[in-house]
Every structure is written in C-alpha cells, then in structure tokens.
Amino acid sequence: MQSSFPFDGSQSILIEINQRLADAFGRPTRSPLLDPISQLVWGILSGRTYTSVTQESLTVLQDMFGTWEAVRDAPVAEIERAIAKVTFADIKAPRLKAALEQITGLFGRLTLTPLLNKSDAEALYWLEQLPGVGRKASAATLNFSTMRRSTLVIDTHHLRILKRLRLVRQNADLSEAYDRIMPDLPETWSAEELDAHHQMMKLLGQTICRHGLPGCASCPLRTLCPTAKATTRKASQATQTQNEGPRPPGPRPTGR
Numbered sequence: 001m002q003s004s005f006p007f008d009g010s011q012s013i014l015i016e017i018n019q020r021l022a023d024a025f026g027r028p029t030r031s032p033l034l035d036p037i038s039q040l041v042w043g044i045l046s047g048r049t050y051t052s053v054t055q056e057s058l059t060v061l062q063d064m065f066g067t068w069e070a071v072r073d074a075p076v077a078e079i080e081r082a083i084a085k086v087t088f089a090d091i092k093a094p095r096l097k098a099a100l101e102q103i104t105g106l107f108g109r110l111t112l113t114p115l116l117n118k119s120d121a122e123a124l125y126w127l128e129q130l131p132g133v134g135r136k137a138s139a140a141t142l143n144f145s146t147m148r149r150s151t152l153v154i155d156t157h158h159l160r161i162l163k164r165l166r167l168v169r170q171n172a173d174l175s176e177a178y179d180r181i182m183p184d185l186p187e188t189w190s191a192e193e194l195d196a197h198h199q200m201m202k203l204l205g206q207t208i209c210r211h212g213l214p215g216c217a218s219c220p221l222r223t224l225c226p227t228a229k230a231t232t233r234k235a236s237q238a239t240q241t242q243n244e245g246p247r248p249p250g251p252r253p254t255g256r
C-alpha cells in the first residue's frame with residue numbers, strides 16, 4: 001500500500017518530525033543528570049503522578065533517609081509515609097524496597113554500574129525484571145541518568161502522538177512503541193539527541209496534541225499527520241453541511 005507520507009520510510013519521518021519540533025520549540029537540554037539509582041527511584045515513583053510531586057517525594061526520601069541503602073533497609077510503612085503524595089504509594093513503597101534489595105542481591109551492592117557492561121537491550125531487559133519497572137522507567141534510567149545510554153523514553157504523551165501519526169498501532173503499549181520506533185531512529189543520534197527528541201514530543205503532547213481534541217491547526221507536524229488530514233476533512237464536511245442548510249422536502253414516494 002502506498003504510504004500517506006512524502007517520505008521513503010519511518011526514519012525520514014522521524015528526522016523530519018525532530019527538525020520541525022526543534023524549529024517550533026527550540027532544542028531542549030536536561031541538567032543536571034541524576035545518578036542511575038536516583039533516576040530508577042524516580043521512575044518507580046513517577047507512574048500517574050505529576051512531575052512536581054515525584055520530585056518532591058524523591059527529595060523527601062533523600063532528606064528523610066540520607067542514602068538509598070537506608071531506604072532499602074527501612075520498613076515499608078516508613079517508605080510509604082515518605083512518598084505518601086505519589087499516586088498508589090501503598091503499591092510503590094514495597095516495590096521500591098524490593099527493587100533496591102534485588103539490585104543489591106544481584107550486584108553485591110546498591111549500584112547499577114555493572115549495566116555499563118551490557119548492551120542497551122540487555123540493560124533494558126535487566127532493569128525490567130525489577131519490581132515496578134516498565135519500559136518507560138528502564139529507558140529513562142539508562143538515558144536520563146549519568147549513564148547517558150542511547151535509549152528512547154516514550155511516555156503517554158509521546159505514545160499518543162506516535163499513534164496519531166500512525167507510526168505505531170493504535171493499541172500499542174509503551175514497550176511495543178519502543179520496539180517499533182527505536183530501530184528506525186538514526187544511528188547518528190546521540191543519547192542527548194534521543195533525550196531532546198523525547199522532551200520535544202512530550203511538550204507537543206502537553207501543549208498541542210493533547211489528550212482529547214488535538215490542536216492540529218497550530219501543530220508543526222500537521223502536514224505530515226494523517227489524523228490532522230482526517231480532522232480537517234470532517235470539519236470542512238460539517239461546515240459545508242451547515243452552509244447548505246436543511247434540504248427541501250423531495251417528492252413523496254408513491255410506490256406500493
């Protein structure tokens with residue numbers, strides 16, 4: 001079937017998307033990078049939770065316990081109290097403790113440094129065996145931390161846009177979207193470029209391609225996007241129907 005895009009494949013589309021977002025938003029930066037364990041903890045806490053609340057809870061944990069080893073060794077109830085503001089704190093507290101214990105058990109101490117000896121795919125898989133760690137948290141632990149590995153973080157904003165651009169299946173989850181998109185990204189993109197790409201997609205999802213009705217008219221990707229074309233077509237059909245007004249009654253059927 002002929003592609004609806006004026007490009008020869010997904011890689012060209014992704015490069016074009018990246019350029020248009022950089023032109024529209026400016027290229028973002030991230031600083032400072034967290035250490036890998038702190039970024040992992042962030043990932044476990046952040047599900048369905050506002051960024052500001054995740055940040056506050058991470059700070060409370062650090063202030064209250066001092067070290068991640070002390071968090072690991074604390075009673076679950078104390079951890080739960082410290083992270084009480086995050087969504088599902090009662091589920092995340094035991095998962096956080098178990099994840100820190102599991103890392104210590106497997107690596108001999110609470111560190112993720114041995115992941116530097118694994119490929120990106122192996123490191124992702126390793127992290128996802130930990131309690132409470134899905135693809136978003138594993139990719140963020142590797143990319144947003146001082147490890148700066150070449151993994152693309154896809155969150156719900158990013159995923160919604162990929163679906164509207166028809167670059168992934170409509171019912172794809174974060175892992176499937178990652179597996180579909182990652183091989184098409186240019187090999188020349190550094191970890192910093194992947195991070196910037198994610199941040200720009202997220203910003204588009206927060207400001208224009210929002211949940212509910214997307215603001216296609218002001219979107220820098222509108223000429224690439226099948227959803228925008230469908231939305232524009234429907235809107236012009238609705239305007240045309242309104243302008244035509246009600247149809248005059250036709251002749252009454254006379255047949256038997």
Ligand code: SF4
Pocket residue numbers: 161164165208209210214215216217219220221222223225226227228
């Ligand atoms: S054109 Fe519309 S649907 Fe497509 S990415 Fe932009 S806002 Fe989202």
